[in-house]
Amino acid sequence: MSISNAPLPDILAFEDPEPLTPGSGVDLPRAQAAITDFLRALGRDDSDPHLLDTPRRVAAAYAEMLTPRETSWTTFPNDDGYQGLVLVKDIPFHSLCQHHLLPFRGVAHVGYLPGERLFGLSKLARGVELFSRDLQVQERLTQQVANWLEATLAPRGVGVVMEAEHLCMSLRGVHTAGTMTRTSVFTGLLADAGPLRGQFPNH
Numbered sequence: 001m002s003i004s005n006a007p008l009p010d011i012l013a014f015e016d017p018e019p020l021t022p023g024s025g026v027d028l029p030r031a032q033a034a035i036t037d038f039l040r041a042l043g044r045d046d047s048d049p050h051l052l053d054t055p056r057r058v059a060a061a062y063a064e065m066l067t068p069r070e071t072s073w074t075t076f077p078n079d080d081g082y083q084g085l086v087l088v089k090d091i092p093f094h095s096l097c098q099h100h101l102l103p104f105r106g107v108a109h110v111g112y113l114p115g116e117r118l119f120g121l122s123k124l125a126r127g128v129e130l131f132s133r134d135l136q137v138q139e140r141l142t143q144q145v146a147n148w149l150e151a152t153l154a155p156r157g158v159g160v161v162m163e164a165e166h167l168c169m170s171l172r173g174v175h176t177a178g179t180m181t182r183t184s185v186f187t188g189l190l191a192d193a194g195p196l197r198g199q200f201p202n203h
């Protein structure tokens with residue numbers, strides 16, 4: 001099943017979540033042949049020993065960057081009735097800009113106010129990876145992580161803040177190295193500014 005920008009699948013139901021299958025649309029031999037053509041079109045000498053295996057490496061690198069790791073989506077009942085914020089800060093992530101196929105990378109802060117279910121904490125970081133390993137724009141990525149938490153946990157509120165440097169702005173084009181783009185989505189009881197939302201860095 002491809003996760004590319006598709007509506008959230010029903011299997012994200014929170015009672016018994018199944019593992020998501022990573023995107024299966026990658027055709028490695030075809031990608032490798034395309035990189036060979038690409039290098040020739042860029043006027044590179046493909047007899048250079050360092051370039052001989054580059055098409056295979058590049059195809060494999062992009063396939064890896066576009067494929068999230070398999071995981072299980074364990075949730076637990078909130079038997080103790082915990083009402084406070086669960087917030088995992090500074091989750092490193094990287095993704096690929098849909099416009100230039102160059103990386104953007106930074107940190108995500110992901111939190112929720114639990115309802116009846118709790119996530120294993122690592123799953124918040126895995127959720128960021130799930131949607132990052134795609135050709136993305138940062139706004140959609142942020143919204144997808146928030147939508148996924150809503151659909152999976154039915155929490156009382158969700159907050160997702162993402163801060164990233166886009167290499168398409170740093171290495172080319174406008175050449176503004178070091179800029180950081182912040183996107184955020186807050187829902188439910190976190191939609192309005194207040195002390196809970198204030199726990200998010202740079203909210």
Ligand SMILES: Nc1nc2c(ncn2[C@@H]2O[C@H](COP(=O)(O)OP(=O)(O)OP(=O)(O)O)[C@@H](O)[C@H]2O)c(=O)[nH]1
Pocket residue numbers: 097098099136137138139166168169172173174
């Ligand atoms: N909204 C949004 N824009 C992005 C993101 N990543 C890259 N972009 C922008 O996408 C735009 C593409 O603009 P175009 O004018 O079509 O492409 P371009 O000529 O390469 O643009 P420059 O980067 O300004 O040279 C650029 O302004 C990028 O900065 C993102 O995650 N969200």
Ligand SMILES: [Zn+2]
Pocket residue numbers: 097098099100101102166168169
């Ligand atoms: Zn870009």
